[in-house]
Each structure stands twice: as C-alpha cells, then as structure tokens.
Amino acid sequence: MKITKPIVIAITLVLTIAFVALVYFGMTRARGAPVAVPPLQRATLVSHYKTQSLDLTQDVALADWADIPGTAVELVYQAMIPPWSKGLIPAVTAKSFHNDTELYVYVTWKDESENRALGVGEFSDAVALMFPLSNDAPPSTLMMGFMGKQGVNVWHWQATQDTEFWSKKSVSADAYSDFLYPFEEQETLTIAKSPLTSAVSDLLAVKVTTTTAKATQNVQGRGVWDKGAWHVVFKRALKATNAKEDAAFAHGARKLMAFAAWSGDKGDRGGRKSISDWVQLEFR
Amino acid sequence: MKIKNEPIAVAMLILGTIVAIIGILGFENYRRSAEYTAELTARATEYGNWYPNTITIPYGKPAKILIRNIDVVSHGFALPDFQIAVMEIKAGESAVIEFTPDKKGVFPFVCTIWCSNRHMEMRGQLVVE
Amino acid sequence: MIETKDKLFGIVDLNARFELTKFKPVRAVLKSRWMPLLPILINLFMFVIILLAAFTGGLSAGNYNFGIMIVWILWWVLLMMMLVPGFSRAWCMVCPFPIFSDWAQRTRLFDVKPGKLGGLGLKWPKKLSNMWVMNIAFLVTTFFSGFMTVLPIATFILLGIIIIGAFVIGLIFEKRTFCLYLCPVSGFQGLYSQFATVEVRRKDWEICKNHNPKTCYVGNEKGYGCPWNRTPFDFQKNTYCGMCLECLKTCPYDNMAINLRPPGVDLLVDTKREPRGLDEAWKAFIMLGIAIVFYLAFQGPWGFFKDMVRGVTLPGYLGYIAFHTVFNLLIIPGVFFVFAYLSKRLSGNTEVPLKSVFTNFAYTLIPMGLGVWMGFSVGILLPNGSYILRVLSDPFAWGWNLFGTAQIPWTPVLTGIMGYIQGAILIVFFAFAVGYGWLLAKQIYADVKQAKRGFIPILTFLTLITLVFLWLFVG
Numbered sequence: 001m002k003i004t005k006p007i008v009i010a011i012t013l014v015l016t017i018a019f020v021a022l023v024y025f026g027m028t029r030a031r032g033a034p035v036a037v038p039p040l041q042r043a044t045l046v047s048h049y050k051t052q053s054l055d056l057t058q059d060v061a062l063a064d065w066a067d068i069p070g071t072a073v074e075l076v077y078q079a080m081i082p083p084w085s086k087g088l089i090p091a092v093t094a095k096s097f098h099n100d101t102e103l104y105v106y107v108t109w110k111d112e113s114e115n116r117a118l119g120v121g122e123f124s125d126a127v128a129l130m131f132p133l134s135n136d137a138p139p140s141t142l143m144m145g146f147m148g149k150q151g152v153n154v155w156h157w158q159a160t161q162d163t164e165f166w167s168k169k170s171v172s173a174d175a176y177s178d179f180l181y182p183f184e185e186q187e188t189l190t191i192a193k194s195p196l197t198s199a200v201s202d203l204l205a206v207k208v209t210t211t212t213a214k215a216t217q218n219v220q221g222r223g224v225w226d227k228g229a230w231h232v233v234f235k236r237a238l239k240a241t242n243a244k245e246d247a248a249f250a251h252g253a254r255k256l257m258a259f260a261a262w263s264g265d266k267g268d269r270g271g272r273k274s275i276s277d278w279v280q281l282e283f284r
Numbered sequence: 285m286k287i288k289n290e291p292i293a294v295a296m297l298i299l300g301t302i303v304a305i306i307g308i309l310g311f312e313n314y315r316r317s318a319e320y321t322a323e324l325t326a327r328a329t330e331y332g333n334w335y336p337n338t339i340t341i342p343y344g345k346p347a348k349i350l351i352r353n354i355d356v357v358s359h360g361f362a363l364p365d366f367q368i369a370v371m372e373i374k375a376g377e378s379a380v381i382e383f384t385p386d387k388k389g390v391f392p393f394v395c396t397i398w399c400s401n402r403h404m405e406m407r408g409q410l411v412v413e
Numbered sequence: 414m415i416e417t418k419d420k421l422f423g424i425v426d427l428n429a430r431f432e433l434t435k436f437k438p439v440r441a442v443l444k445s446r447w448m449p450l451l452p453i454l455i456n457l458f459m460f461v462i463i464l465l466a467a468f469t470g471g472l473s474a475g476n477y478n479f480g481i482m483i484v485w486i487l488w489w490v491l492l493m494m495m496l497v498p499g500f501s502r503a504w505c506m507v508c509p510f511p512i513f514s515d516w517a518q519r520t521r522l523f524d525v526k527p528g529k530l531g532g533l534g535l536k537w538p539k540k541l542s543n544m545w546v547m548n549i550a551f552l553v554t555t556f557f558s559g560f561m562t563v564l565p566i567a568t569f570i571l572l573g574i575i576i577i578g579a580f581v582i583g584l585i586f587e588k589r590t591f592c593l594y595l596c597p598v599s600g601f602q603g604l605y606s607q608f609a610t611v612e613v614r615r616k617d618w619e620i621c622k623n624h625n626p627k628t629c630y631v632g633n634e635k636g637y638g639c640p641w642n643r644t645p646f647d648f649q650k651n652t653y654c655g656m657c658l659e660c661l662k663t664c665p666y667d668n669m670a671i672n673l674r675p676p677g678v679d680l681l682v683d684t685k686r687e688p689r690g691l692d693e694a695w696k697a698f699i700m701l702g703i704a705i706v707f708y709l710a711f712q713g714p715w716g717f718f719k720d721m722v723r724g725v726t727l728p729g730y731l732g733y734i735a736f737h738t739v740f741n742l743l744i745i746p747g748v749f750f751v752f753a754y755l756s757k758r759l760s761g762n763t764e765v766p767l768k769s770v771f772t773n774f775a776y777t778l779i780p781m782g783l784g785v786w787m788g789f790s791v792g793i794l795l796p797n798g799s800y801i802l803r804v805l806s807d808p809f810a811w812g813w814n815l816f817g818t819a820q821i822p823w824t825p826v827l828t829g830i831m832g833y834i835q836g837a838i839l840i841v842f843f844a845f846a847v848g849y850g851w852l853l854a855k856q857i858y859a860d861v862k863q864a865k866r867g868f869i870p871i872l873t874f875l876t877l878i879t880l881v882f883l884w885l886f887v888g
Binding site: 292293296297300301304308309312316350352354355356375376377378380 | 446447450454455457458461462465471472473474476477478512521522523524809810811812
C-alpha cells in the first residue's frame with residue numbers, strides 16, 4: 001500500500017482523536033471510578049431566642065424542651081487516635097435556645113443502661129460539646145484542637161460527676177479511674193480532689209492529649225436517664241468570661257460545634273468515644 | 285530451512301504491545317476476582333470517598349478484602365465492629381485484610397487518618413449477609 | 414577523525430582510539446539485523462508497561478508509579494550519568510518510539526526491502542535543520558516538569574505526544590526527521606554526545622573514497638541508507654549520529670567502526686559540513702539554565718518556588734514559565750556574552766568576529782553542563798532510587814509482588830555524603846571544561862599569547878558556575 005497524502009491525513013486525524021479520547025477517559029478516571037461527590041453539608045443546630053431561663057438546681061426541665069425542634073447529629077467511632085472506641089452511639093439529638101445572657105444546649109441519646117458509678121471495669125456515661133476558640137478554625141481542629149492555633153473549649157458532662165455534684169453521693173467504690181486528672185497541682189494526698197463546682201468540666205485543649213481543666217469553671221449542666229435515654233442540659237453565659245479560654249457566643253452569630261458521647265457500658269472512656277463532624281450552631 | 289525472521293519480529297512486536305496490554309489487564313481482572321472477596325479503593329471524600337461505598341461479603345466464610353489507596357495522601361481502614369484495622373495505608377500502597385465475619389448486618393468502616401477537610405465523611409458500609 | 418596535535422591537559426592524546434568492532438563477535442552481533450531490533454522490541458515492551466502504569470496511575474502518588482519512576486528516575490539518570498557521557502546516543506539506538514514510522518516507511522520490521530522508502534518522504538526545511546526546534550521543544554517540555562514528575566497521567570500524555578508525533582512525522586517526512594530535528598530529548602543527547610567516549614566512525618578514508626555508490630548513504634540489501642541522513646563515510650561529530658548501526662551492516666568492506674575515545678573530542682570539530690553553531694550554543698545555555706532552575710525547584714530549599722513550578726496557583730505558574738524562559742533564552746546567554754566580549758577585548762585580537770568567540774567558547778558548556786546534570790542526577794538517584802525496587806515488583810500499584818521487593822520502604826542511600834559526590838563530579842567536569850576551553854581558545858585566537866589572555870574571562874565564567882553549583886551541592 002502506498003502511503004499518500006489523504007492516508008497520512010486520515011491516520012493523523014484518527015490517532016489524534018483516539019489519543020485525545022484516551023486522555024479524556026484517563027482524566028475522568030484519574031482518581032479511580034468517577035462518582036458524584038455531594039457538596040459538604042453540615043448539620044445545623046439553631047439556637048432560637050427565648051426570654052426563658054432554666055433553673056438546673058431543680059431538674060433538667062424536660063417539658064420545656066419538648067416544643068423546641070431538634071437536630072439529629074450522626075456520630076461515628078473515634079478511630080483516629082488509639083485507643084479506638086469499641087462501641088458506637090450512632091447519633092444524638094441536640095436542641096438549643098438562648099436568652100439575653102445565657103445559652104442552653106440539650107442533648108439526648110439512646111442508652112440502654114444508666115452508668116453513674118465507677119469501679120473496676122465500670123465507666124461513666126458522658127457527653128461533651130466542643131467549640132473552636134478561633135472563628136476561622138480549620139476542620140482539622142475537630143481532633144481536639146489539632147492545628148487550631150487557639151485550640152478548643154470542651155464542655156464535658158459525665159454521669160458520675162453529675163451524681164457527685166447534684167446528689168452529693170460518692171460514685172467510686174475504691175478507685176477513680178478516668179483518664180482526666182486535672183488537680184495535680186492542688187494535690188497533697190494521692191487521691192485528693194477539689195470540691196466540685198459543676199456537673200460539667202469546662203476544659204481546654206490544643207491537640208490530642210492536652211485536655212486541661214480551666215482555672216475558672218463556667219459551665220453548668222444536669223442530666224437525667226429516663227426510659228433508655230439520656231437527657232443532658234448545658235448552660236453557660238453567652239459572653240465569654242475570658243476570650244482566650246471560653247467559646248464566645250452572641251445573638252445572630254454562627255459557631256462551629258461538635259459532639260462526643262460515651263457509653264460506659266460499652267467500655268467507653270477517654271478517647272474511646274463516638275464523635276460527630278462539625279455542626280453549625282446558629283443563633284437566631 | 286531458512287528461518288523467516290520478519291514474521292518473528294512482527295509477532296514479537298504484537299506480543300509486546302497489544303497482547304501485553306490485554307494480557308495484563310485480563311490477568312489482573314481474573315486475579316482480583318479469584319483472590320479477593322471484595323475490593324475497596326481509598327480516596328479522600330472530595331475525590332470520591334471509599335469506592336464502592338458499600339461492599340457485601342458472605343456470612344461465615346473467610347473474607348479477603350483488597351484495599352488500594354490510589355490517593356496522594358495516607359488513609360487508614362478501621363472496621364470497629366470486627367476489631368479490624370490497618371492503621372495507615374500510604375499513598376499508592378495497598379493492604380489486604382482477612383477475617384471471617386461471625387455476625388450479619390451492616391457495619392460502618394472509616395478512614396483512620398485525618399486525610400482531608402472532609403475526613404469525617406470518609407466512611408462506608410460493609411454488609412454481611 | 415580530525416588529526417590534532419593538541420593534547421588534553423597536555424597529556425591526553427586526542428587521536429587515541431580503541432576499536433571495539435575489531436573483535437569479530439562484536440562486529441557479528443552489531444551486523445545482525447536483530448541488533449538493535451531486539452533491544453528495541455524489549456524496550457517497546459518496557460514502554461508499554463510504562464504507558465499502562467502512567468495511564469492507570471492517573472493522578473495518584475507519583476513515587477509509587479512505575480511510569481514516573483522508570484522514566485524520571487531510572488531512565489533520566491541512566492541517560493545523564495551513563496548513556497550519553499559513556500555511550501553517546503546509545504539511547505537512540507534502542508529507543509522504541511520510531512519503530513512504527515520505520516516500519517511504515519520500510520514496510521519491513523526485520524528484513525531489508527531495497528528501493529525507495531514509503532511515506533510522503535518530504536524533506537525537512539533547510540532552515541530548521543538544526544537544533545532550534547528541539548531547543549524550544551525541550552524548553553517547553555520543562556514547563557511541565559512539575560507535573561510530569563508527580564502526576565502519572567502527565568507522563569502518559571507527554572510520551573503519547575512523542576510517540577504519535579514520531580509516527581506522523583515519519584509518515585510525512587523522510588527517514589528519521591523526527592529524531593533529528595524534533596524529538597525533545599534528542600537535542601541534549603546530540604549536544605552532550607559530543608563529549609561521549611564512544612563514536613561510530615569510518616576507519617579508512619581511502620576505502621570510502623573509491624567506493625561507489627556509497628552504500629552507507631544509499632543502502633543495500635544488508636541495510637538501509639543512513640536513516641539519520643548522515644554521510645557515515647565522512648562525518649566527524651556524534652551530534653546527529655543515532656547509532657542505529659545500519660552503516661555497519663551496509664558497508665561491504667567492514668570499514669565502519671565503533672571506537673572508544675577520549676571524552677570530548679568532538680568539541681574541537683568545526684568543519685564546513687559540521688560547523689559549530691548558535692543553535693548548539695543555545696542548547697548548551699538552555700541545558701545549563703534548566704539544570705539551575707531544576708536544582709532550585711526540586712532540590713533547593715525554597716518551597717514557594719516549588720509551588721510555582723507545580724502550578725499551585727496560575728499566576729505563580731505563569732511566573733515560573735516567564736522566568737524560566739527568560740532565564741534560559743536570554744539571561745544565561747547574555748551573561749556568557751559579556752564574558753565572551755571581555756575575552757575578545759582582553760585577547761587584543763580584532764579580526765576574529767565576536768560571534769565566533771561567543772559560539773565557540775559556548776562549547777565549553779558541554780562538559781560543564783553535563784557535569785552539572787550528572788550531579789543533579791545523583792541528587793535524584795540516591796534519595797529516590799529505592800522506589801525503583803518497589804515499582805519493579807508492583808508496577809501498577811495493584812498489590813503485586815513480582816520480585817519480592819514490593820514492600821521495601823523508601824530508603825535514601827548515601828545522602829549524607831551526596832553533596833560531596835556531586836561536588837567531586839562537578840570538579841572533574843570543570844576540569845574537562847577548562848581543558849577543552851583552553852584548546853578552543855587556541856583554535857579561536859591567532860597565537861598562544863592572545864589565547865591565554867582571551868581565555869581568562871571564560872575561565873572565570875566556568876569557575877563561577879562551578880562555585881555556584883558547589884555551593885548548591887555541598888552548601
């Protein structure tokens with residue numbers, strides 16, 4: 001076969017088209033099988049303005065929360081930093097409102113057993129809220145403030161602490177076995193503890209393993225276990241006492257927050273917990 | 285008899301190009317279906333997440349799952365309900381997990397490394413039936 | 414062979430040759446039509462694997478990709494450290510890319526079909542029968558270096574363009590026009606092969622003189638006339654000899670030889686048929702400039718520059734392209750021009766044109782650039798060489814383990830003394846550059862006195878370049 005001009009043109013065209021098609025096909029599969037990636041959608045928890053305020057010294061006022069719409073927040077295993085969680089609390093439902101001076105957050109989740117006491121192999125149920133201190137914190141701050149320059153403010157409610165604080169009952173038979181032991185400086189005897197000022201620990205962290213109790217404890221909270229579910233209410237002043245340590249809130253503002261929940265029954269404690277992605281908290 | 289070299293050369297050329305490509309792709313296809321119960325591709329959420337997002341394996345039979353990280357960052361694999369994990373699969377590497385599922389149901393698996401801003405969404409489901 | 418009385422460093426006889434083809438088995442192998450066809454076919458298979466890996470690798474991590482690792486670590490390093498300085502254009506001998514157009518032109522893969530070659534057979538324009546197109550092609554290719562060394566699919570696209578380009582050009586133009594004047598990697602191989610320690614040359618002129626027709630040029634039943642359009646019976650420079658071995662087959666008198674020789678002999682060749690030219694000078698500038706830019710981008714300390722080269726932002730990337738182009742095409746030649754001007758002034762010679770001072774001395778940058786590139790290659794090989802063992806066992810990152818080396822972790826080798834190895838190589842090649850620079854000075858200027866004075870600025874330039882790179886390598 002003699003190669004003529006039309007043949008060369010035809011070959012060139014065919015090869016070019018085939019190559020471009022191949023590259024196009026390759027580019028569409030350059031990161032494996034193509035799938036549609038849904039845009040990031042954060043769950044939103046709306047904190048409506050109300051003139052009401054709640055007195056936690058009596059109870060958690062469940063009836064007052066009934067009419068407020070809730071936001072379901074999905075939780076996943078904490079499987080980034082060992083030890084990883086062994087049991088999963090699949091979701092919590094959160095509600096919130098605020099008045100002129102205070103913020104209230106209500107969290108409920110299903111838990112078949114109420115774990116309010118500590119012992120060998122016995123751990124507390126708990127829930128925590130986390131707020132980045134910086135308003136432009138990167139999403140990786142979710143790892144207890146990892147990469148966030150100012151870190152995170154954590155409100156950690158524990159069923160055992162709730163019992164100790166509100167019921168004035170001792171929760172530990174022989175030993176206190178939580179990972180958190182923030183009172184070292186004040187310690188004179190090996191198992192001395194400061195008097196509790198709240199059922200909620202008001203904490204600071206800049207990355208994993210840096211969780212530290214703040215000098216001033218500004219968060220109140222109370223929980224009740226009823227018919228296989230926990231109901232926990234957090235309460236704090238809207239304004240930050242110390243802008244470097246306390247998450248700041250204001251009417252009309254937006255703030256990222258995250259949830260973590262522990263099931264003592266399943267052996268959760270410390271990093272063994274179920275965690276959420278960031279949730280948008282909106283003050284309206 | 286004089287050996288005819290021309291057809292040998294042409295045969296070698298075809299063998300080294302078209303046959304090689306078809307052979308390699310065909311062999312790999314066969315190898316994967318024969319060797320593994322399921323195959324999983326790890327990519328950050330932005331680039332497609334775990335693929336496929338749901339994998340199904342039979343109950344009670346030994347499972348062998350190939351996990352390929354085709355991304356440019358590290359990922360990890362954790363299947364907490366079966367206490368199975370690969371702490372880190374570096375970019376471009378692959379890992380194989382083997383276990384025998386002893387319960388039926390839908391179980392989540394997650395990435396274990398902060399791989400991107402949407403790391404928390406990097407999860408999938410293992411169905412045992 | 415150019416007979417020269419000059420000795421390199423005053424001791425090395427530049428006329429010394431050792432004929433490798435005087436050994437009968439060597440000549441027999443080289444005269445077989447399986448040579449170089451068999452290595453080409455094996456190489457073709459290798460590139461099929463490379464292309465497949467680069468294609469399936471998509472945008473995944475380049476350091477575990479067979480395509481990226483073999484092309485940019487193994488092949489590039491082999492080329493710069495062994496093939497070109499040692500064996501001239503030995504790569505071109507085994508390069509698989511032109512096999513399809515050769516086949517189309519000849520209609521035979523193995524056999525020799527006498528008569529006119531197929532294809533349109535157009536002649537490449539005379540004006541472009543030099544290195545300029547390749548200069549631009551290579552420079553443009555390096556615009557994308559930040560992607561090609563990282564993204565497998567980018568390597569696939571580059572290789573695809575070269576393969577299709579080689580084929581189509583082979584259909585349109587005669588013989589190996591693509592290899593001669595278009596292939597992006599042909600230019601520097603041609604340029605640096607002038608330094609190579611191996612050459613293909615005619616042995617005895619008397620035999621060729623009386624041999625008609627010259628079968629090495631027109632071909633016969635044993636082989637094709639020089640596909641690279643050389644005249645094997647009298648060419649004197651490696652630059653455009655693709656070492657395809659056809660002339661060894663077509664010469665009925667076994668008058669073609671492959672010789673070992675002192676490195677760099679071609680630098681002194683300046684004949685009417687193979688003159689020194691601005692195209693080759695610019696090739697030398699571009700190669701030196703690219704080495705500097707690459708060093709700063711890939712082995713240097715500046716993250717911002719690396720981000721520019723990798724195209725993190727479009728303005729940054731365009732900035733890199735602009736800087737890269739101006740630096741290579743204007744600044745380096747400009748600086749060299751100043752030194753060439755000083756050379757002429759200092760020599761006191763008013764007759765020799767400045768252009769020829771500039772062009773001729775530019776050839777000192779061939780050993781200089783080669784040394785810089787070898788040093789750069791050491792800087793690629795030692796830290797990244799261990800990846801090659803991995804990708805050989807698992808070429809497609811599919812979890813294979815062909816040779817049991819798939820799990821070898823990234824292991825940098827000798828990086829503690831790497832800078833000194835690079836420095837030592839550089840100094841050796843600096844010596845060659847100075848040695849040949851002096852011989853060139855004597856060619857350029859009328860007498861030794863002028864040559865001595867005229868050489869001082871060039872020596873200064875070479876020393877400065879060496880010091881800059883010593884500083885970069887050894888820190």
